[in-house]
Amino acid sequence: xxxxxxxxxxxxxxxxxxxxxxxxxxxxxxxxxxxxPMAAIIGIQEYEExxxxxxxxxxxxxxRLRAAAANMSEEEVLDLAQEAVDSVRHRGLS
Numbered sequence: 001x002x003x004x005x006x007x008x009x010x011x012x013x014x015x016x017x018x019x020x021x022x023x024x025x026x027x028x029x030x031x032x033x034x035x036x037p038m039a040a041i042i043g044i045q046e047y048e049e050x051x052x053x054x055x056x057x058x059x060x061x062x063x064r065l066r067a068a069a070a071n072m073s074e075e076e077v078l079d080l081a082q083e084a085v086d087s088v089r090h091r092g093l094s
Contacts, residue, residue, distance in 0.1 A: 003028035003040065011041070 004027065011018060011031045021027040022043045029041040042050075065084075069077045 001026060001028060003030045005030045005032055005037075007031075008033050008038070 006014075006018070006029055008031060011029070018029055018041060022029060022041050024043075026043055026046065028046075030037050031039045031041065065080065069080070072080070
């Protein structure tokens with residue numbers, strides 16, 4: 001299902017209706033300000049599935065790193081860990 005783009009004013013004026021459509025009909029909304037996407041409104045089930053997906057992806061990445069680290073020097077492992085930290089900080093997730 002594709003998302004419906006709506007402006008901030010429309011989202012504000014029709015919030016209850018939009019919320020019901022997201023929660024009960026599985027509809028997705030992208031809230032835009034001056035044509036720029038700012039936020040998404042999705043149902044809680046889809047959100048929970050997304051969070052589980054992210055957690056699983058993170059777990060798999062760490063498993064791959066652990067496996068790779070078994071064949072690396074301590075210095076290489078520390079460099080790789082620092083790159084990961086820098087990457088997360090760069091994305092604003094720290």
